[in-house]
Structure formats: structure tokens, C-alpha cells
Amino acid sequence: MKMFRLYIGTTDGPTEIQRVTPEDPEVRSVVCLDGKAIALPISDDYDAFVRRPTGVVEALTGHAAYRVDISHPISGGYSWQLGIAVAHLLAGRRCLAGPEDKAGEALWLTGEVDHNLNIGAVDDVGLKLTRAMSMLKALIAEGVTVTVVVPDPSAAEARGTLAAAFADGDKAPRLVAADHLDDVLSAMGAPRRAKNLEVRGFALRSGRRALGGLALAATVFAVVLATAAAWPLGGQTGSSPAPGAPTDGPATNAETLAAAPTGAPPAIALIEFRAPAGSDCAAVNFNHAKPVIARHLIAPSPKAPSPKEGAARQAREVNPAGLCDLRHRIVNPGLAALTIAAIAARHDRSGGRFRTRSLIPGRTLDAGATLEFDARPPRDIAQPLVQRLVVLALPSTWPRARMRLGRAMASLGAATSKESWSRAIATMARGAIFIARSREIFRPPRVAARKTRQTLP
Secondary structure, three states: OOOEEEEEOOOOOOEEEEEEEEOOOOOOOEEEEOOOOOEOOOHHHHHHHHOOOOOOHHHHHOOOOEEEEEOOOOOOOOOOHHHHHHHHHHHHOOOEOOOOOOOOEEEEEOOEEOOOOEEEOOOOHHHHHHHHHHHHHHHHHOOOEEEEEEEHHHHHHHHHHHHHHOOOHHHOOEEEEEOEHHHHHHHOOOOOOOOOEEEOOEEEOOOOOOOOOOOOOOOOOOOOEEOOOOOOOOOOOOOOOOOOOOEOOOOOOEOOOOOOOOOOOOEEEEEEEEOOOOOOHHHHHOOOOOOEEEEEEOOOEOOOOOOOOOHHHHOEEEOOOOEEEEEEEEEOOOOOOEEEEEEEEEEEOOOOOOEEEEEEEEEEEOOOOEEEEEOOOOOOOOOOEEEEEEEEEEOOOOHHHHHHHHHHHHHHHOOOOHHHHHHHHHHHHOOOOEEEEEEEEEOOOOOOOOOOOOOOO
16 A cells, blocks of 8 residues: 655645544544644644535544644645645555555645635745745655645746746656646545535535535434325335445445436435444544444335324434444435435424424436435434425426426425424325425433432431
């Protein structure tokens, strides 16, 4: 396996990312200097860059807290974000070289990374390269393959700086002009495994630009399937994978969903990932331990349920303790594209504090394609939490289908209680729209020991 050294370009000179260490999710992420107990000033910005809902690292790796050690201080700015993001992915694959490791390749990077994993332009790229030039030449002299990664708008500036410093072009570092994180990883020969990325605050698994971003930390969904009479379900089972379905787990993500006839409705599953006995979620997220995976295929109903039909038979209780990851997976197992929309809601056990959030206002789900929702609950639950998902679909990709689903989504988005939510679903069930809905319940861990009263003498 190739090992990479990573260097962040700064105006004070390059700094090497020495190691990335998973920490307890309850603590804040920190950037430290050279293995010492010295937190650098960028630590607060780094914690925000890691943790959902603001950060991207947790969405990429599934873990919420890290310590990063670097060789030289970084005083401020955000041009470190690209190097940090790549370092976490390489550390998860065990190919980030530490101070004592040998590495045949080195990356020098500068760039900001937004929620959609797009790489933003930064200032002073030429100056940063100039101050790293002696290090780059020393690495090349040692036989290390060096790649310089800059945002696409800075490519001309970087190219001119390198051309002036390296008269012999064959000995110059390779230059990669990137506008997305995937461009960097593809150039390294290590394409990113599609992970949980956000669309409008929620996480999906799909294509690069349309579905990039973060997962919403406070949102988790459940799915109960039901179909309108105008759209027969066909013969779905849970025994074989859908065409093009992804494979399970932090390393693989396969789902057992059967192929179905053209025009078949989507198939939805809930997937739990937990740490094995004697291990923890950090080990699972870094592929040092194999997760315990539980799959719950959501059985479709013969018709759209009415508000009184008791979705309780489809409700599922999930224990948040020890939960490393939780996902809902939507697969189009048919042979034709579908138009998909989705909206989520959550409330407390009594129905209070009811809130809705649009997830997918309307998009095409190609045959065999998959959408994957990050469905973990908030980290600290003081009261029981009920969270719901409604998926709408039509066997058409015409603009009119999007308009129909848009109107249906608007009626759900206007709901202010679980009763008005259910009434809106019942109204839609009378039309020829596929409706999938259900709920999950999360309860806070019970207190094992209680304080007892002490009687005064």
C-alpha cells in the first residue's frame, strides 16, 4: 500500500501533518504541535470543520472528534482545510505516513473546502510555494514523487512559480488543479468511497456535485412503505442485491434488495452499525474493527396507510448507546428511472416541538441507483425522540412529475403537528403517488444509579 506524506502550504512555510488520532466523540477536536500538549489557535476552527452540522470530516469518516499533530504552527486562515480533509481519509486507509514512516509519495496542498467538498481559492499560492521550494526539491532528490495540489483558479500562479524554480520540467513536481475533493483523490489513485454527504442539511449517497455536503446531526429518519393502488408493488424480495447497489459498512456497502420489473417502486432499508464487543466506534470508523451490522428491510404495505392505521406496527426503537452509524438506504431496483422526493419531521413523545425539513424537493433516481441517508440521532437525548421520513415517488421523470411531487412536499412542509402531517399523507394517498413513511424512536439511556435521600439524625 502506498504511503503519503502530507504538507500544508502556508505563507510561513510548509507544515507536515504527522498523525491523525480518533478521540472520544464527547471531546472537542484539536490541532497540536509536534506531539506536544500544545493546542494551536486554529483548533476551534478545526473542530467546526470536523463536527456536524458545520463540518465535513465527520460526514466523510463517520467519527466526530480527532487530534491532529502538525510539525509547525498554523496561525490562522482556512487554506489548511484541503490538506486536513485528505489527511483524515488517508489515515482511515492507514496510508498517512507518520514521522518515522517511509513514504514514496508526498502531497503539498492548499485550499479551502466547503460543505459540498468543492475547493475554494486561497491567496498567496505563489508565495507559499516559494517558501516550500527547498523542501520540495529535497524530497525529489530523495526519489519521492511530489504532487502539488492547488485550487483551479490558482493553477496559473502555481505553474509559473514551479516553472521558475525547476528549469528541468521532468524533475518538477506534478501539478494538480482541483475544484473538488474527488479530483485530488483521483489524482492520487485513491478515489473516495461515496459516503454520507448532505443535500439541504441531510445526508445522501450518490453523485459528486449534486449530492455533496454534510449530514445534519440532529436528524434521523424511519421509513414505512406503502403504495397507491395505481402503482402495483410487483415482486420485491430481500434476497439479492439491486443492480449497482453499493456495498455495506465503512469499507463496503452491499444491500440485499431484489431486482424488480420496470417501474417498480423504491426499496428502503434501515442499517445499523455497532462496534463489536471489546472495541469502539473509532476503531470501526478507521477500519481497525469490523462493525456489527443489522439490516432491517422495510416491508411494503398493500396500500397507503391512513392516519388511523397505526404506524406503530412499523415503528422501530433504536438504542442510541454504542451506535456507530445508522443509515436509511433507498434503492431503485427497477429498470427505469424514478422521480423521488423526501421530507422529514421530528417531535417529542407527546407530539410537541414538531418540526419539518425538506430533504429532496424532487430529483431523478436512475435504475439501480442508491440514495443513502445518514440517520443517526443527536448525540445527547434528554427526552424520547420520534423522527419520521416520508418518501414520495413517481415512475416518470417528466417535469410534470416534479411539479406534482413539489405540491405534495409543500403540503407536508406546512404541517405543524403529527396530526396535520398524517392528514396531508392521507390526502396524497388518494392520488397515484407512491408514498413511503414510518418512524423511529430513540430513548435516552436509563440512569443505572439514583440518588437516595439521606435522613438527618
